[in-house]
Amino acid sequence: MPRVLHLTTLALCAALPLVGAQAEPQAEATLKSAFNKLRALKSYSAQLQGGVNFGGRTVVTYTGTVQAMKPLYLKVVKTQKQGDETSTTQFVSNGKDYIVHSEGDPSFGRDPVNPGQTQFQGQWEGEIDAFFGGEKLLEGREVTSVGEGLVGKISCVKIRAAGSDPRINVTYFVGKADQMIHRSVIEQDAGGGRKAIITQNLTAILANPPLKNTLFAFKPPAGVRERYANMVPVGKAAPDFLLPALGGGEVGLEKTLKEKKAVLVNFWFYN
Numbered sequence: 001m002p003r004v005l006h007l008t009t010l011a012l013c014a015a016l017p018l019v020g021a022q023a024e025p026q027a028e029a030t031l032k033s034a035f036n037k038l039r040a041l042k043s044y045s046a047q048l049q050g051g052v053n054f055g056g057r058t059v060v061t062y063t064g065t066v067q068a069m070k071p072l073y074l075k076v077v078k079t080q081k082q083g084d085e086t087s088t089t090q091f092v093s094n095g096k097d098y099i100v101h102s103e104g105d106p107s108f109g110r111d112p113v114n115p116g117q118t119q120f121q122g123q124w125e126g127e128i129d130a131f132f133g134g135e136k137l138l139e140g141r142e143v144t145s146v147g148e149g150l151v152g153k154i155s156c157v158k159i160r161a162a163g164s165d166p167r168i169n170v171t172y173f174v175g176k177a178d179q180m181i182h183r184s185v186i187e188q189d190a191g192g193g194r195k196a197i198i199t200q201n202l203t204a205i206l207a208n209p210p211l212k213n214t215l216f217a218f219k220p221p222a223g224v225r226e227r228y229a230n231m232v233p234v235g236k237a238a239p240d241f242l243l244p245a246l247g248g249g250e251v252g253l254e255k256t257l258k259e260k261k262a263v264l265v266n267f268w269f270y271n
Contacts, residue, residue: 027145031159032135034174034181035126039134043069043211046202048078055194066124066202067209068131071095072113073216074120076128091122092218099218107227108220125170126161127184127202149173151182151201180205238265 038044044067051061062080067073074093079086089102093113098120101108118133126137142162149158156173163169167189173182182205186198220226232238242252256263 024144027157027159028138028143030145030157030174030179031143031161031172032138034172034179035130035133035135035138037179038130038181039132041070041131041207043067043208044131045204045206045209045211047204048076048200048202050198050200053195053197053199054190066128067211067215068128069211069213069216072115072117072132073211073213074098074128074132075216076122076124078123089123090218091120092216093120094216094218095213101218101220101224106223107225108218109227123198124200125184125186127172127181127200130181146171151175152203154182156182180207 046066048062048064048066052059060080060082062078064076064078067075072093072095074091076091077088078091079088087103090100092099096113098111098113099108100122118136119129120132122128126133129137138161144160144162146158146160149156151173155176157176158171158173160169160171169187171185171187173184174180175182180202182202184198184200186200188196190196238253240252240254242250245251253263253265
């Protein structure tokens with residue numbers, strides 16, 4: 001499997017911890033308006049481009065797409081490059097399950113989607129999750145204005161939303177004309193005077209594009225299986241097994257259950 005740095009390894013997931021603080025009213029109102037504009041849409045799509053800067057050096061660049069549809073459909077595809085190696089990761093919600101798979105991984109993860117879910121774990125923050133959560137995601141955040149800037153030719157106001165961890169904050173670039181989020185910058189103190197900075201630009205933004213449910217179906221590549229798919233469901237009887245014992249002989253589940261009232265099975269391995 002390619003040794004590609006996945007952005008999630010930087011502990012920058014969909015939601016940062018929250019904190020109660022006195023926000024700047026105008027900045028807070030502007031950011032809430034941008035979050036609520038996304039929340040009001042029935043569907044949304046955009047092109048993604050960005051990268052990770054660590055300790056002043058760009059270590060990962062990526063391009064991709066995001067497509068979302070109410071109530072709980074999401075598809076984010078990112079192709080990232082680290083040195084000479086590339087890898088594509090898919091984040092897909094089909095409304096019932098949330099599936100994540102990276103190119104080269106022989107398995108994919110699947111988690112249930114909860115009704116009313118407002119955030120999805122991934123390499124983003126409110127610039128995507130606001131489509132599902134709106135201003136609710138800003139509750140308790142310290143929101144401040146940090147000036148203005150351009151994303152391409154789009155004039156934006158820069159608004160920072162801080163969490164309870166002082167080492168992490170997010171700056172959103174909100175378009176003055178359209179009130180859409182065109183860039184997010186996540187900064188994290190990595191220790192030793194270094195910072196990890198994830199920048200994500202959103203271009204070719206479409207509000208309410210025609211999307212269909214079938215777009216959000218996930219088809220595993222050949223040879224790729226679901227992770228933990230063969231686990232015994234909770235409440236079902238475990239299958240019997242017979243294994244070599246450390247002191248010689250064999251140990252089996254059925255025989256052990258007959259001798260004891262309760263059995264704790266601890267599977268371990270070495271090397």
